[in-house]
Amino acid sequence: MITLKGIYKYYDSKFQRTFVLKDIDLEISEGEFVTIMGPSGAGKSTLLNIIGMLDEPSEGEYHFLDQPAHQLSEKKKVEFHRNFVGFIFQAFHLIDEMTVYENIETPLIYKGVKSGIRKGMVAEMLDRFNIVAKKDLFPAQLSGGQQQLAGIARAVVGKPKLLLADEPTGNLHSGQGKQIMELLSQLNSEGITIIQVTHNEEFARFGKRIIRISDGLVLSDDIVSDTNEPN
Amino acid sequence: MINSLKLTFRRLFRTGEHTTTRIISLIAGLAFGILLLSEVLYYYSFDSFYPDANRIYVVHENVRMDKSSDKMESYPRVSGAIAPGLKSEVPGIEAATRLNSIGTSVFYTEDKKSYEADFSLADECLFDVLPMPIISGNPKEILKKPMTCLVSTKVAKDIGGEVSGKIIELKKYPGKKLTIAGVFEELPENTNYKYDVLISMVSTSQFFSYDGTSNWMGNDRYYAAVKLAPGVDPKTLEHAVREMQVKHQDIEKMEQQMGGTVLKYSFIPIKKMYSEGAKDMILILTTIAFAVLFVSFMNYILLTLSALIKRAKSSAIHKACGAEARNLQQLIFSETFVLFFISLVAALILIWVIKPLAEAQVGHKLISVINPQVIWPLLSLMILLLALTSYLPGRFFSRIPVSSAFRNYNQKKNKWKLGLLSLQFAGASYILTILVVVSMQYNNLITADHGYNTEGIYYGETQGVEAGKISTLLNELRTVPGIEKVGLGHSLPIDGASGNGVFSSGREKELFNVADFYYIDENYLSILNIPVTEGESFSHGNSVVNDLLISKKGAEKLKVFNGWQNVVGEQVDISAHGISTIRGVFPDFIVKSITEPDLRPSVFYYYPAEKFEQIRADSPSFMFYVLIKTSKTAGSGMLKKITDIFNQFLPYRDALVKNLSIEQKAGYQSAQGFRNAMIAGNIVILLITVIGLLGYTSNEAARRCKELAIRRISGANLPDILRIFILDLEYVAIPAVLLGITGTWFTVSKWMQNFANKVPLHWGIFVGSSLFILLLVAFIAAVNYTRTANRNPVEALRYE
Known part of the structure; x- marks a missing residue:
């Protein structure tokens, strides 16, 4: 599903070139649940943004669903966002002036889903994530956990093949974090490929594969053994 | 679109959006800009209400008064026989008419009531050239018959009841009784030749001691208008007109005596006649109007872009949800549309509120500007402004890079903001200096010694x-x-x-x-x-x-x-x-x-x-x-x-x-009106500039609060900090102000050509106005930065 070959990301300033990612080679198959770990500034989020086509590599090739993503036009990338990719953020990033319902509905509007069908799809999400009662509230009126539930609902309402989660539990307390991770596991078991970035070792093991990076380099790429799976 | 509008209304009065400020800025700019531009367009709308106005021309007499000079003076008045002569002797002229004004006069009806109206003598061809809808009577017959007249619907309404057959008598001409025989629709205000009562031309001898209706030379007091046949270029008529002059005016002999051309006739398009005579005023009013609109819209864009930086994450979220650039542009367009619409409505209400004041200045009813020649260009301009003001922020918003938006987009450079701000400074100094010069020139006019006493x-x-x-x-x-x-x-x-x-x-x-x-x-x-x-x-x-x-x-x-x-x-x-x-x-x-x-x-x-x-x-x-x-x-x-x-x-x-x-x-009302327009324009521009400056400095203070705090911690006191930040602004303001006063120099030099008695353009005027703007900038910046600089630096760093 995802193939990264020799990916570099760097920024040129007047006198020097600062590398964020160096020679990343990576293959991720459909249905995987991958965790990316590493210290702050290691390049985790940049890697996630490149995979999510929100950022472009400086060098290298990136193939997504057998398409050369590094060569895709903006229009094509938008099409991929609409149909195949969902994003979950640490800071939830719900749109403040929209209600929960409207936030979840937004990707469907951009996707061009008709109003009647949209209503059904949003209602299904509200029901599934247990936030029906919150549908008319604005993000500021919700707890962190509730906001993240709404964020996940918004990410998956368009039935993406790939879910990218950038520290999805970073702003939550452990109880809420665990609930979110269980939800992600469930989504993965339903066939959605998930790539998450986290600092949390316990939550990292919800993934089936852990990639550790540091200073822009892949240090290790390990399969999580059953015995290592969280309780 | 509906979704975008709904979101716009929700976002309207959120803090940090500068919505109120942006609306005030737009209202001020739109109200003043619309008022001035509608006045300019009104000048261009004169006489365009006549059907076939493109084929109607006013006959001008070009005379060389002085033998020693080649300069010919042009007047829109000719001798009595010229109009009928042109009709009969110049092929290509479909119809011709002449009017002879008696002026404004009080008149009385038989029931001893008095009214006031503009009287004019007119020949029976008037409505062939300058047609107006006839409510009653046969104008051709009426204008052939001695001492009969047609009155406008306004006069008819003032008199009341059925006016046909009523007798009126002018105060100016006691004993001369006129019979009303018909009614025509009142002329709009935007006409070069205004009349309320038309008296048949054959009655001339009753009102003038000398009847010059048949004169080929002299007694040149007749306003003559011709309608050309379709497709006829007035330049092609020169030869036939010359032939007419040779035949009736013995022009060749006159030219021999005077040693060259002495008298010529030209045809000026009736639609252009007014605007041609008001070129300087049009230039100045248009310049001020666009200066005000420009500053106002630059300010709007400046504040909008500042607000959008705070919403950079929102742009990224929409993109992550699958939004294309055009979706984001549509979002910004909806916001701009709503704010623009609110501002436009408020601006129109403001114009309505100040209507008596505005009408006193422009000398006509504001309702008169509501005609297609004014409305369509204004509407087009509004649409263009809406498109521009939504396009630039929309383009900016849609191009914010997603990855950096999720981090901290606030720390970007802000040269563009300074650029927009400098345009405002240039506009403000431009119009302030103009105001000072215009006020001085006006005072010079009304206090100048006219050579005779008027007091008491x-x-x-x-x-x-x-x-x-x-x-x-x-x-x-x-x-x-x-x-x-x-x-x-x-x-x-x-x-x-x-x-x-x-x-x-x-x-x-x-x-x-x-x-x-x-x-x-x-x-x-x-x-x-x-x-x-x-x-x-x-x-x-x-x-x-x-x-x-x-x-x-x-x-x-x-x-x-x-x-x-x-x-x-x-x-x-x-x-x-x-x-x-x-x-x-x-x-x-x-x-x-x-x-x-x-x-x-x-x-x-x-x-x-x-x-x-x-x-x-x-x-x-x-x-x-x-x-x-x-x-x-x-x-x-x-x-x-x-x-x-x-x-x-x-x-x-x-x-x-x-x-x-x-x-x-x-007699100096127009100069006074111009000065008042300047004062109003200046207040508006200064208000907008102050608003823009407040917005800019607030944003800058917020953007650089970490820097401010670090400077405080490093030992800088308040004057040190203010000096740094104010100097940053003044470096932008100084060249902008210089640009503004240079523009003023050119504008006022042109405007002053209208006056024989000019106030000297002393350099002190320009220096004083520039200093005022620079001090204003420093003052506003000092107020805003002091607030931020006085915050506890630790708090500011924590906040950051």
């Missing part, structure tokens, strides 16, 4: 006062305490004067033209405090009817032409008067106004009071004024006292007495 002087029209009662009226006035002197005069310096030619001996040639004030009595000059510097002034015992006083300039010309050492006692031949004896010379004074001075020499002829009475008895329409000089201690209420006395001698008690000083100032 009143004048009243004598129309309607019977000849035998004139002397009684004068005696009554003389008995009033506070009235020092009473005199008579045919015309006033503020009205201007007719032109007459001064001839050489034997009338061989015209030496020069004079501004002829016609007749005055022995008190007139002393009332106006015009001294006689050579010879003697008119006096009851020593002067005879038609004795002459001439201005210094005229006396000098006579000396040159005739080789005289002294003009006093000499005889001079002036058209319309014949030979008269010069009794004295007076200094030249401002004839009409400083803005439109009549630079010709001027003359007065002597009539004693009895002669005025005698002429009035012979010709009731002979008009003249009574001039009254009051003492400095006369106190208030003098106008009413004088009016009451006049009313005793008027059957309809409708005396019109005016204060000369007030009327003189009223």
